[in-house]
Amino acid sequence: AVPLVVARSTALSAKNGLLIKNRTAFENARKITMLVFDKTGTLTVGKFEVGRFGALQKEFTDNDVLQLAAALEQGSEHPIATGIIQKVKELNIKPVQAENIQALTGKGISGNVNQKKVQVVSPGYAKEKLGNALSGIDIKPGETLVYVLVNDKPAGFIALADQIRPESYDAIKTLHQHNIKTTLLTGDNAIVAESVSKELGIDHYIAEVLPHQKLEKIRELQQQGEYVAMTGDGVNDAPALAQADIGIAVGSGSDVAAETSGIILVNSNPQDIVNLILFGKATYRKMV
Ligand code: ADP
Numbered sequence: 447a448v449p450l451v452v453a454r455s456t457a458l459s460a461k462n463g464l465l466i467k468n469r470t471a472f473e474n475a476r477k478i479t480m481l482v483f484d485k486t487g488t489l490t491v492g493k494f495e496v497g498r499f500g501a502l503q504k505e506f507t508d509n510d511v512l513q514l515a516a517a518l519e520q521g522s523e524h525p526i527a528t529g530i531i532q533k534v535k536e537l538n539i540k541p542v543q544a545e546n547i548q549a550l551t552g553k554g555i556s557g558n559v560n561q562k563k564v565q566v567v568s569p570g571y572a573k574e575k576l577g578n579a580l581s582g583i584d585i586k587p588g589e590t591l592v593y594v595l596v597n598d599k600p601a602g603f604i605a606l607a608d609q610i611r612p613e614s615y616d617a618i619k620t621l622h623q624h625n626i627k628t629t630l631l632t633g634d635n636a637i638v639a640e641s642v643s644k645e646l647g648i649d650h651y652i653a654e655v656l657p658h659q660k661l662e663k664i665r666e667l668q669q670q671g672e673y674v675a676m677t678g679d680g681v682n683d684a685p686a687l688a689q690a691d692i693g694i695a696v697g698s699g700s701d702v703a704a705e706t707s708g709i710i711l712v713n714s715n716p717q718d719i720v721n722l723i724l725f726g727k728a729t730y731r732k733m734v
């Protein structure tokens with residue numbers, strides 16, 4: 447039988463922004479020594495807005511760069527895609543069609559526009575592919591930068607920014623007060639990862655992590671003796687969520703992430719995780 451106190455706690459948690467799919471996850475929440483956060487949509491609001499953007503070749507205007515990117519991003523649900531599409535609408539830039547749109551998971555997106563190969567990619571991937579042919583744009587703190595490549599040459603760049611969720615500050619502080627370490631694990635660039643970590647007081651950040659590396663990073667932390675909870679939303683987070691001692695799927699994310707997690711964070715609010723951990727500690731203290 448389910449002990450009454452546990453049944454009650456689970457029901458209470460649902461009201462408090464969490465769905466506990468697997469009761470062991472709730473029971474084990476009190477053992478967590480490290481919380482690994484993804485960035486977008488949990489610590490931040492998850493709404494990217496386009497800031498500066500521009501062409502890197504005479505052949506293209508600044509607006510061409512947005513237009514080409516938007517053609518591909520129509521096929522994506524990534525928050526970066528949503529931000530780019532929004533900007534194109536605001537500026538009344540005419541939509542163009544793309545073909546063969548393919549996600550480059552954790553790196554960007556590619557497709558064909560007017561017989562040209564177009565890609566919208568992360569700085570890390572652009573550097574790896576183009577080497578010295580990329581005259582890089584300096585990334586400012588807080589900026590998520592993507593390059594638009596046309597036929598494997600840099601055509602332009604788009605900088606986007608997200609906002610830190612106001613609840614994140616207290617959530618991190620409370621975790622530290624309870625001796626739970628914090629790590630930011632993101633596919634985004636190191637400059638934005640550093641600025642978010644600094645702003646929130648997060649202990650460590652690991653940036654430009656490709657999807658398959660997320661799982662390895664979780665395993666490394668476990669080998670160092672940490673009892674790891676991880677938040678994630680994307681399909682590409684699923685293996686790492688499954689590897690974590692406790693996987694926490696962020697509500698608005700993919701079904702695959704939810705399937706592999708023991709806990710679902712309905713309102714994407716990091717403070718709800720903190721409450722869960724404290725609640726778990728209090729509940730099981732009562733029982734023993
Ligand atoms: P996170 O770990 O923050 O969820 P992702 O793995 O989703 O990040 O993406 C990592 C990086 O890959 C992004 O910061 C971006 O540079 C690039 N990227 C991924 N998907 C897209 C897309 N649809 N359009 C443009 N860039 C993308």
Ligand code: MG
Pocket residue numbers: 484486679680
């Ligand atoms: Mg993600």
